[in-house]
Amino acid sequence: DxxxxxxxxxxxxxxPAGFYTAQHLVKVNVQVDIYERLPVPFGLVRFGVAPDHPEVKNVINTFTQTAQHARCSxxxxxxxxxxxxVEELQEAYHAVVLSYGAEGNRTMGVPGEDLAGVYSAKDFVGWYNGLPRNRELRPDLSCETAVILGQGNVALDVARMLLSPVDILKKTDITQHALDALAESSVRRVLIVGRRGPLQVACTIKELREMVNLPGTRPEMEASEFEGIAETLKSLARPRKRLTELLLKAAIETPGEEELEKRNRAERAWGFRFLRRPLEVLPSTDLIRAAGIRLAVNRLEGDGEGVRAVATGEVEDVECGLVISSIGYKSLPIDPAVPFDTRKAIIPNTMGRVQQTAGLYCSGWVKRGPTGVIxxxxxDSFDTARTLLQDIGKGTLDVSTVKPGSQGVSALLEKRGVKPVSFSDWEKIDSEETRRGETRGKPREKMLDVGEMLQVARA
Ligand code: FAD
Structure with missing residues (x-):
């Protein structure tokens, strides 16, 4: 047989890591089973990527082809x-690839972090993207100024969601409850705070350009933070140079007529604040809510890649009712049988081979940390798949014994009362979500409740 x-x-x-690893493995005679915590596939393509980036989600078509491949389930x-x-999976399979992403988040570790009105970007993103565990977040958007800590692409996604005209958002797959809340939002000003300078911002030019072009908004920056920056342009590598030019254009250049008119009409503002590190979220007088944030003022030491932010001792308070920390996702250990580097928050590996454990591999954010685009x-998932196939070729991964695969695991799951959702079950959820979206002029209306997903899957 x-x-x-x-x-x-x-x-x-x-x-993405799971599907790309599978895509490479099914090209040869390997049987691949993907196990996913949620009833719905695609990880952060569904629950992370911003609703107004539908083109990014086209990778779902490739993943669907892989899922429908005869050797993939x-x-x-x-x-x-x-x-x-994981040990039971190792019993049932010749190899196990861990591609479970980064479901935790880094905390600021400052007083006041638990006040109402303070959220992690991870939860906020999960809320507008319909992640079941964040459906009850109900962020309080009744304040005028929001402060986002961090200046990467996720920070800009969040800023865009807070400031985009609802007419744009309502045509996306943003969840209806988030759309309703954003329609009522009082947030008019979003400050995006980073501990280093304009030359170190971590976002990409696409995301910055979207901020610059966002209808109904104007940039609000501190010209003094850009002193000396224009002079460094010549020495910058091309991507950083283009990013910095765009930043300078938004921050200090005199706008042309059309842009000036846009800015004059704008009711909302956004701006970067550089060289600032959060010290404390300041409470309201009743001590319940965030009312501001205390920032340490930094200066830069060193240059090039080695540049470091050092505190000057100066402190600044900014009034705001909403604080969103966007300082990074973080992988968590899922099983004591799997080695885990708690300091780097990754599974320790050499080219995707989990250290000290034969037959275990890893790919994606849990392999290299939570950075990088799809x-x-x-x-890196193709690399892991290649490593695994090499090990089969060399005989260091033993595939000579017959393993039960999903049959063995199904028996265990059945005994435990767990009912898996197949890809064709997901397609039922998918078409129901698409149908619900159509009635509202959206590409889809996501289900927010796992129970409901399971009901539709099994109908
Ligand atoms: P994930 O996408 O997180 O997938 C991990 C999967 O494992 C999830 O489905 C999870 O449910 C599952 N899982 C977790 N624990 C278990 C368990 N115990 N058992 C079974 N399954 C489990 N990249 C771009 O190219 N363009 C963008 O516009 C873009 N926007 C982004 C916006 C945000 C807010 C974020 C956070 C990231 C964005 N990225 C974007 C980056 C991109 O999403 C990542 O590079 C990619 O998703 C990482 O893939 P992954 O498979 O390692 O992790």
């Missing part, structure tokens, strides 16, 4: 580490 003698590999996590609604252990994740 061809199928039983093929190598069997399972992948933990149905995000998707098993949603299975939480590895709880419903089934294309980066694609490349």
């Amino acid at each position: 061809q199928t039983t003698s093929d190598p069997k590999v399972c992948i933990v996590g149905g995000g 998707f098993h949603g609604n299975v939480r590895v580490g709880k419903d089934v252990t 294309a980066t994740t694609m490349n």
